[in-house]
Amino acid sequence: METWFIIIVSLCIIAIIKPFLFRHRKNLPPGPSFLTSTILLLTHSLQELEPVLKTFKSKYGPLITLKVGSRCSIFVGTHALAHQILIQNGAVFSDRPGIFLLRNINSATYGPTWRLLRRNLTSEMLHPVRVKLYSWSRKTVLHVLINRLRDHKEDVGIKVVDHFNYAMYSLLVLMCFGQKVDESRINEIARTQHRLLLIASSKLFNILTFSPKLGKLLFITRWKELLQIRNDLEQTLIPLIESRIESIKSESGNERFVAYVDTLVNLELPKKDGGNGNGRKLTLKEMVSMCGEFLNAGTDTTSTALQWIMANLVKHPHIQRKLYDEIVAVVGPPPAPPQNGVELESIINEEDLVKMPYLKAVVLEGLRRHPPGHFVLPHRVMKEVEVQGYTIPEGATINFMVGEMGLDPKVWDDPLEFKPERFLVNDGGDCAFDITGNKGIKMMPFGAGRRICPGYDLALLHLEYFVANLIWYFDWSVPNGYEVDLAEKVEFTVVMKNPLQARIVSRVEKTNHSS
Ligand code: HEM
DSSP states (O other), X not given: OHHHHHHHHHHHHHHHHGGGGGGOOSOOOOOOOHHHHHHHHHHOOTGGGHHHHHXXXXXXXXXXXXXETTEEEEEEXXXXXXXXXXXXXXXXXXXXXXXXXXXXXXXXXXXXXXXXXXXHIIIIISSHXXXXXXXXXXXXXXXXXXXXXXXXXXXTOEEOHHHHHHHHHHHHHHHHHSSOOOHHHHHHHHHHHHHHHHHHTSHHHHHHHHXXXXXXXXXXXXXXXXXXXXXXXXXXXXXXXXXXXXXXXXXXXXXXXXXXXXXHHTOBOOSTTSSSSSOOBOOHHHHHHHHHHHHHHHHHHHHHHHHHHHHHHHHOHHHHHHHHHHHHHHXXXXXXXXXXXXXXXXXXXXXXXXXXXXXXXXXXXXXXXXXXXXXXXXXXXXXOEEETTEEEXXXXXXEEOHHHHHTOTTTSSSTTSXXXXXXXXXXXXXXXXXXXXXXXXXXXXXXXXXXXXXXXXHHHHHHHHHHHHXXXXXXXXXXXXXXXXXXXEESSSEEESSOOEEEEEEHHHHHHHHO
């Protein structure tokens, strides 16, 4: 029903905007007809466009244009071009199509406000010294996760994704608001954020990035739904922000660590694009956008990646064994599991992770084979520029086929295989891979260039830390009658269509039973 409606409306729009069609006489990268492009953009979310774009790539080459009226959306399908665009010409391609509703880092236009907000995050929260100070929160959350996984019935298997999600939300909520929040509140935050993310990855957003007015007109119901969710998020997060602000005032510097909210309270927006023309503090609603982004960015993405990695370790027991052997060689065998959910005293220290190259390789292979996002966030071209003899017009949106790049047989041998060894150098002794792609892009799960994910180091730490500890404590295997299915499903991230179900047994208990 909705699709028919969209098609009819799009045909009407064609008639209205036809005069704009021929405004581009420039040599744009090739692509399908205006009508095909319009229908595709109106009926698909960004991630849903992937299979169609793959076909277009074989037909038109690695630079593809989808045109609607005078606007274009350009897609880039190869590593070399992505490097040329994002690294060599970074400044021109680092803007975002302004999507109004939120003031946060990822939606900010390339300018002083974006710089200020991004620097605040990287220097106040993601600096290695700060990240180290949060190690107690990672330990706390890991304890909870391990105890939750221990509680299931062994033979049935456990669906792990909800537990991973809960762990990532608990962790990021701690870092954001500086306090432990009870389970029902965490679940409420996770639910609201998830609803927001689902809308953010729908067709509505595809059109909004292209033409905000058209998007709101065509998807009025969805737009209203988005405003309602945004409202719900404010109701959930404002009390947490206010409570943190109160505690900063009362404890004046005696806090155990700096939470994200603390850094936002002190921020002063630059005069130039501060909204009302003079430098000012963030409003509470703007803090909601910033905190919401912090939670979104680091939760679903990381728990999706964690699930894919663990699924591959369950599917390939020899890789799991090799990883376990590496861990034991560095830290020794795992301790006896805690009784009655008592906190674990002994876990793998973060400092030990650097001695585990195979662990790094497993995580990187997971991100190559199953990047949580198969595209980056849309970029906006700031000035007309030539790429490969084609004109990339000012104002065009541009995106990158991240999923496709990770599977390119010209760059990766047996790209569909899960082979962590491909990341090892020096006869398997080292894992040195530049995830930023600064010198050359082979894959880009975190994007590349000026808009690269600022949280990539933290995300890699979270993945290595959780994978290492989960494999050290537990033996992971396939429950009876179940098969690990690597089929994908598009949500905000690209998730497992059939979520991982695993039989998880404490390694120490398993050894005791068998001896
Ligand atoms: C496995 C986990 C993660 C993945 C796969 C991931 C991936 C990405 C990608 C693809 C982008 C868009 C890059 C672009 O548009 O070119 C991005 C942006 C961003 N990410 Fe992450 N991310 C992860 C974790 C995190 C974490 C833990 C944080 C911080 C707590 C974070 C914060 C951000 C922010 C603020 C942006 C917007 C950057 C900007 O526009 O300047 N991400 N991320």
